[in-house]
Amino acid sequence: MKTTPLLCMFAAVFLCIAAAGCTDSNAEKNVLVVGNHKMVDARELDQGTGTGTLITEKIIITETLVGTEEDFSLKPILAESWKMINDTTWEFKLREGVKFHNGDEMTAEDVKFSIENINAKQPGRTTLLDYKGSEIVDRYTLRIRSNEKNPLLPAALHSPDTAIISPKSYDAAGNYVGTIGTGPMKLESFNEQTGEVVVVKHTGWWGGTPTLEKIITRGYPNPGTRSMVLENHDVDLTFDPPYSSVDRLDALLGVEVLKFxxxxxxxxxxxxxxxxxxxxxxxxxxxxxxxxxxxxxxxxxxxxxxxxxxxxxxxxxxxxxxxxxxxxxxxxxxxxxxxxxxxxxxxxxxxxxxxxxxxxxxxxxxxxxxxxxxxxxxxxxxxxxxxxxxxxxxxxxxxxxxxxxxxxxxxxxxxxxxxxxxxxxxxxxxxxxxxxxxxxxxxxxxxxxxxxxxxxxxxxxxxxxxxxxxxxxxxxxxxxxxxxxxVAILMWDNVQGFAYDPTAHDYKLSPFMTVS
Incomplete structure (x- = not known):
């Protein structure tokens, strides 16, 4: 059979794709497929029942009032500033114009709800807040009271457990319906059978327009499996393979291993x-x-x-x-x-x-x-x-x-x-x-x-x-x-813009990464 130039071009493209071991992310530009170290449980997506780590650091759909620099000193995120009013009261000025994923503006009422939600449902996670109550001063000002003098309170609000969510993450009966946060990505879907989580970019994010269009997170509890799916290019990025395999993986063409x-x-x-x-x-x-x-x-x-x-x-x-x-x-x-x-x-x-x-x-x-x-x-x-x-x-x-x-x-x-x-x-x-x-x-x-x-x-x-x-x-x-x-972070070299956060749990993704 005579081969046309067009067929030759398609054949070359096919061979190139096969050789690259392309992931789902290559079907669309800037879609990152991540191999997490465990299967996602539905409870982890809910600020009131999870640890906050997944939603704030791994899939970046929520944010906290307070963040940290690389040396662990505090920096503003959703709160622009804070000050101690008296021994038991801290006042927080909120960033104005922050939009939740549903388009609602974040206010002091939402922040109060978020803190009281986690404090009521998992008080062990708010021990260091020593939370007594909150007072809304105005739309963008909240005073948080502790039972006793608490210099630690702003630092305690760095915890991802205290991530800020919209009250509309729950229905009128208080049942969880899906996390609505302020982060650069927003929840699109969760598969309870496979544990796969899909988030897409939040175009109204106050921090800018994310370059990532989508993050697909899949759970691989076995370190050896994480190594295998990375080698097969079933994922673009994962972490912590068997340590005995780190040097071998680092030697693979197209694979980058970062140690932190x-x-x-x-x-x-x-x-x-x-x-x-x-x-x-x-x-x-x-x-x-x-x-x-x-x-x-x-x-x-x-x-x-x-x-x-x-x-x-x-x-x-x-x-x-x-x-x-x-x-x-x-x-x-x-x-x-x-x-x-x-x-x-x-x-x-x-x-x-x-x-x-x-x-x-x-x-x-x-x-x-x-x-x-x-x-x-x-x-x-x-x-x-x-x-x-x-x-x-x-x-x-x-x-x-x-x-x-x-x-x-x-x-x-x-x-x-x-x-x-x-x-x-x-x-x-x-x-x-x-x-x-x-x-x-x-x-x-x-x-x-x-x-x-x-x-x-x-x-x-x-x-x-x-x-x-x-x-x-x-x-x-x-x-x-x-x-x-x-920690060893593994990624293919089609992933660009990863920046390690030394204060995060294992890693924190940046919304400004790209996947070619």
């Missing part, structure tokens, strides 16, 4: 309701048994650093005098022996009163470093005579075990900067009633110091004060901090 430090710490929570984890000598023994440097080098492949206190050393408020607990199996055994745990029958396991020291170690599978870290930590603990039961499952599967207290150690990659202030972590992780104090660590001195430090207003004074508190929980081994989290 992100405000997370790999840590072990210890269930202090379970003896002997309530014994400081046992906790110190476990801390000295873990080879942090070996884990960073051989498990995380250099994506991260050994951890001392909970805070990254680059954070302004971090106590940089703290150093990681050294890997010292002999010292670990000494501390365990002081607590009465010795190998009395030469079976390789330490025991006391006829019982082995046996611990149940849990983690979840969505993040690539956790399962291999669990295996390495388990091996370290076995080397000092601790019997370990390893459990690694998706978050939904281990949640009941955590809730029921059926665990001893929980390995987690915990966020440090939901609120850009040291009190956020020290209060929620380490005070007796802390909202994420899973292990029920309790030290009355820490409770007192955190409560008193809350009232300090000058940043440098606060930072110096809370450095001392960080030193106490470090000495108490309130958590065993393993490593500071590094």
């Amino acid at each position: 430090n992100t405000p997370r710490t790999y840590k072990l929570d210890l269930n202090m309701d379970h003896a002997p984890l309530d014994d400081l000598n046992v906790r110190k023994g476990l801390a000295y048994a873990i080879d942090r440097e070996g884990i960073v080098d051989n498990v995380l492949y250099g994506v991260g650093d050994a951890a001392a206190g909970p805070f990254l050393p680059t954070m302004t408020w971090a106590n940089t005098t703290l150093v990681p607990y050294t890997y010292d199996p002999a010292l670990a055994k000494q501390y365990l022996a002081e607590a009465g745990w010795k190998d009395t029958d030469d079976d390789g396991y330490i025991d006391k009163d006829g019982k082995k020291l046996s611990l149940k170690l849990l983690t979840y599978t969505e993040r690539p470093g956790l399962v291999p870290m669990l295996e390495a930590i388990s091996a370290n603990l076995k080397d000092v005579g601790v019997e370990v039961t390893e459990v690694a499952m998706e978050t939904g599967a281990i949640s009941p075990m955590l809730n029921e207290g059926d665990w001893d150690l929980y390995l987690i990659a915990a966020n440090l900067a939901m609120v850009p202030d040291p009190e956020y972590v020290l209060k929620t992780w380490y005070t007796t009633d802390g909202t994420t104090n899973r292990g029920h660590y309790s030290n009355p001195e820490v409770d007192r110091l955190v409560a008193e430090g809350h009232n300090l207003t000058l940043p440098e004074e606060r930072y110096a004060y809370f450095r001392d508190v960080e030193g106490i929980v470090y000495d108490d081994v309130a958590t065993i901090n393993i490593a500071y989290y590094g």
Whole structure:
């Protein structure tokens, strides 16, 4: 058959497309397909039931009153300015002309609704607001009252949980119908069966006209799957493949790998309701048994650093005098022996009163470093005579075990900067009633110091004060901090304009990215 020039052109185009492994995004210009680390649950789209991270950072349909610069200092977003009126009242001046996705203008009434919505439905997420109520001064001015003096309140409003939404995100009966935010993208569809979320650009966004036409977000909980769909060009951008594959992926033609430090710490929570984890000598023994440097080098492949206190050393408020607990199996055994745990029958396991020291170690599978870290930590603990039961499952599967207290150690990659202030972590992780104090660590001195430090207003004074508190929980081994989290962002080179936000959870997309 004779081949025409037109057929030759179509054949060449077809071969070019096949070779490129084109994604859905290539069917339209500036459509970004993202591989997220978990399937989206319908509740995550609702400001009142989700964490705020998805809607504010991953699909950028909502915004907060307050943002942060790269050094974690505060900056205006939906609030133009704020000031303390008295010890318990902050006044916020709102940005005028901000339009919700339905065209309504954002007012003080909408902001009040949003804060009270999350405060009523998830009060644990607004603990640091110490919210008492709000007063509408005028259309663009709102006063927010706390129960007691609260210098932390503007920083607490950086949390994506406090994202501003329209009351019309709910029907007259209060049922969720779809998030209406102010962000650069707006919700178009959500597939409950597949978890796929589609957002399209908000042409009325106050920050300018987005270049992205659409973002399609799909969930891939398995790190290996994320690597595969990126290689197949089923997605344009993803993050955190198996760390062992990062160098190989970076070598692929057309693939770019970016590595950043992100405000997370790999840590072990210890269930202090379970003896002997309530014994400081046992906790110190476990801390000295873990080879942090070996884990960073051989498990995380250099994506991260050994951890001392909970805070990254680059954070302004971090106590940089703290150093990681050294890997010292002999010292670990000494501390365990002081607590009465010795190998009395030469079976390789330490025991006391006829019982082995046996611990149940849990983690979840969505993040690539956790399962291999669990295996390495388990091996370290076995080397000092601790019997370990390893459990690694998706978050939904281990949640009941955590809730029921059926665990001893929980390995987690915990966020440090939901609120850009040291009190956020020290209060929620380490005070007796802390909202994420899973292990029920309790030290009355820490409770007192955190409560008193809350009232300090000058940043440098606060930072110096809370450095001392960080030193106490470090000495108490309130958590065993393993490593500071590094994130690997993978994208094809047809994606341009990605800018890393070091204060975000893993990553935050920019509406001014392009996909050719």
